[in-house]
Amino acid sequence: MAEAHAAVAFSFTVTPEGVNLDLNHEVFKAIWQSGLLSWKKRIGRMKNNFRNGLFPASPMSFVFTLSIVMALHYGGFDPSFGLIFFFQTHMLGLDVSNPIISYDISCALFAIIMWLIAILLIKYSLKALLTYHGWIYEVRGPISIKTKLWLGLVRLFGGRKPLLNSYQAALPKLPVPSIDHTITKFLESIHPIMDEEKYKRMEKLAYEFKNGIGKKLQRYLVLKSWWASNYVSDWWESYVYLKGRSSIMINSNFYGIDCVLEKPYGCQVARAASVIYSAIQYRRDLDREELEPLLLNKIVPLCSAQYERQFNTTRIPGIDIDTIVHLKDSNHVAVYHKGRYFKVYIKHKGSYLMPAEIESMLQKIVDDPSEPAKGEEHLAALTAGERVPWAKARTEYFSAGKNKASLHAIEKAAFCVTLDEESHNYDPDDPTAFDKYGASLLHGKGYDRWFDKSFTLVVFANGRIGFNAEHSWADAPIMAHMWECALSREFQELGYTADGHCSGKLSDQVPNPIRLEWDLPSPCLYVITKSLSVARQLINDVDLHVMMYTYYGKRFMKKCKVSPDAFIQMALQLTYYRSEGKFCLTYESSMTRLFREGRTETVRSCTAESCAFVRSMDDPKKTNAESIKLMQIAADCHQRAYREAMTGLGIDRHLFCLYVVEKYLGLDSPFLSEVLSEPWRLSTSQTPHQQAQRLDIEKYPNRICGGGGFGPVADDGYGVSYIVAGEDTVFFHISCKKSCSTTNANQFGNNLIKAFADMKSLFDESS
Structure with a gap:
């Protein structure tokens, strides 16, 4: 597929009649619009930085401060105690100017000083207040007078209408224990x-x-x-x-899945176009900082630093260490279909393309009968294999010509999109279907996801979607937030026609997708083949089981007066003990975003208290009441450890x-x-749900997202990700390695179901 573009803004020819100058007005117009848009973004960032620098105060607070100073001074009271007169008589230029003007300027200077001092006092007062973490230990219990007073002060100094990064300067630093x-x-x-x-x-x-x-x-x-x-x-x-020099596929990258209970409304290209548009609108909200910062209990802010590199970001391989390259903007996405790569614009003439227009471009890709260039189909295997061969190949074979331009088109894209030829879905009558769905998102075929990209949107042939995300730039809650917003926007704001296409009309001039060109020499093809071999070995060794547990969920767990997360962690401890006959070092991820640039901390879920509870479950001498008491003690211990990790x-x-x-x-x-x-033989993580609160799950129960998962951390261990979705549903993503004779993901899932049933029976029989 080809697209004609003007190469220069003007050209000229010399003829016997003279010089013929041909100006390309469209190119000049595009240059003008591009520059204008760039300056608008710069001005917007400057404006946001100014507002964030003043926060929790606002620019209007200066007008209020100046009005008070002027009113007091004209009323005969000097609020500066002589400082205004000092400015008027000693500052260069003010002492010789008109007395009234010099007087007003002196008042304004004093007001500015007082205003800036007040801003600093408020900002540092808020920062000092946010170092108090006693509130987190009183979330579900009686609130002390100290915490009530603290809550009132945080509300007082917390400001109004914050931008995404407004609280960053007020967040405390992570202390060293x-x-x-x-x-x-x-x-x-x-x-x-x-x-x-x-x-x-x-x-x-x-x-x-x-x-x-x-x-x-x-x-x-x-x-x-x-x-x-x-x-x-x-x-x-x-x-x-x-x-890390080993493969990031499976070992580092993670995945997320669709709202699996809801049937996809659109066909493949329509669904892809709709979600691409939703993701780009989310990126626009990030750029403008119009995305509301997350507040725990609607009061305590979380760090927003990780959002910056969500789009236009790629991990670049190096010999000793990789680097993360982030661009301020990108006007296209990179699309992979049937072994071919395309550059698809998301903007045209300064405006974002609508879903119907993006769909028309994707349809042209699907209809394109051309074959992939030699080596192009398996090119992304370089990102799935070991890092050093990829770094050397990138330097040697992708530093000039077609390969450099095409690689840059992928690496500089907002994100990557794979139009997959397979169909995957959740089928309650076929448990293996869900496993294959998750596995396809975790690793695909080893060459059909660009694993270095911040994330790759995967759209299957039946319209079902998911993503694969690179882990170094941010943690899973950041991707989960975007995923929730994108899917809710698709459902609430966008729509499909009766035959499954995007709603809306096409404009007259929709740009064509651009086919990326490659010229890969034989040594490069050899490296691609070797990387694909490494990727396939990893893929063949991973054992993934995804299950939807619907017998009960957080509704019942809360009735037991146990935190849902602690309840699930106790079930995982019981499951591992029954599966392996022993206890192990257990990793649970906790966030530290109460602090500036915080990421994660480890909660060591295997404790003396949890072991006592687990042993009681298979001890015939222990009564149900005794086991319940031990579980509640273990759950309280776990919650305390979780809060300590957060703080x-x-x-x-x-x-x-x-x-x-x-x-x-x-x-x-x-x-x-x-x-x-x-080794962490049991590595666990909970995916947050409803961070943005954009959709009423009680009203639309089928819109719950199925969460996501990751590969096993230890060769002889399990990786377990879970999401508490709705009141009576929990999704589990369980992974391990087939090469280990003692681990089995399906068996672990069955044991987990039994553990849940046994734990419920404790309370059923007691009641």
Whole structure:
């Protein structure tokens, strides 16, 4: 498929009659519109930065301040105690000007000073207030007088109509926990999973570290916390994600699925066009900061820093470390269909294209009979294989000519789109269908998702959708927020015709999609083949089971006076113990976005209290009442640990950063080496639901999203993601490796169902 474009804005020819100058007015018009749009965006960002700098005050507050100063001064009272007169008589230019004008200017200068001082006082007062976290321990209990007073002050200083980033400057820094706290909590967490001999050895190493080099490492870390906006996030991004040299497919990337109970309204290209448009509108809200910041309990702000790189972002491979490249804007998406890549514009003549117009371009791609270039079909396998071969190939074969231009079209796209040839769906009569659906989003065929892109939108042949997201730029709640907004916009604001196409009319001049061209030499084709081989080995080894549990959900869990998350974590502990006959180190992800640039912290869900509850479930000597009591104790312990992780008192990020400092100093700690090498055989994460509150789930129960999942973290362990969707539904995404003889995702799912049933029977029989 080809598209004619003017290459230059003007051309001229010399003839016997003279010089013939041919101006291309369309190109000049496009240049003018592009420049105008760029300046509008700059002015918009400057305006937002100005508002955010003043927040929680507003520009109108200056008018109020000036009015008060002028009214008091003209009323015979000097609020400046002589400072206005000092300005009038000593500032250059004011002492010789008209007395009335110089007087008014002096009042305005004093008002500006008072206004800026007031803004700083309010801002730092809010920042000091947000360091208090006692409220989080009183969410479901009686509220103390201290917390009530704190809530009132936060409301008073919290400002009105905040932009997305308005609270960023007021967020406190993540504190560094004390060595004593971290060591104590660490030893508590490993005691249940170690025998006494191993525990005593680890205890000795821990105390030697605490009383030895731990103090020195802690001093460096505290120094970094004073200097950096967050002492964890930059090292976490670099060392956990970007320095990894193995495949990011399955090992790092995660996926999300559709509202599986709702039948897709549109055909493949219509659904793709509608969701592309919805995602771009969400990007526009981000650019303008019109997306409301998330507030816990509608009061406490969460950090919004991760949203910045959601679009126009690509992970670029490197020999030693990858880099994240983010562009301020992008006017196209990259589309993959039947082994071919296309550049599809989302803007034309300064305006966003509507869903019907995007659909017409996608339809041209589907109707295009051309064959992929040699090596083009499997090109994305480079992003699925190991990072070093991809980095070398990118430098050697994609640094000039067609390949460079085409690669840049993909890497500079707002995001990638795959029009998949397969159909996937949720089928309650065929459990394997859901597994195949999740697996296709997790890894596809190893070459049909661009795994380096911030996210790839996948649209299946039957109109069902999902996404695959790269993990280094942000965590799953950020993608979940966009996904929720995009799907709700599609449902509430956009529509489809009776035959499944996008509503709306086509404009006269819709741009054609541009086929990307490639010229891949034989050595490059060899690297692609090797990367695809690595990807297929990973794909063949992953065992994924996705299930929808509908027997009961958070409605029943709350009746048991147990947090739904704690209830599910106890069920997972019971399931793992019954599956493996032992307990293991358990990872649950918790966010630290109460702090500036916060990302995640680990909740160690396997505790002495949870182990006591699990053992009681299969102990015939224990009554139901005793098991319920043990579960409630374990759940309370888990909730306390979760809150500590959220409020900067977690231990794993602290230990990780101590380890990084140790390596920078060239030291060696047996304690840190063992701690950081311990495998997380049960890695869990809860996907948040209804962050934006854009859709009434009670009114539209079929619009619940099925969440998403990730690959196993340990070779002999499980990865379990879950989403509490609605009052009586929980989705689980369970992964492990087929090469491990002791793990089986389907068996784990069956044991989880039994654990849920047994836990419910405790309360049923007691009542």
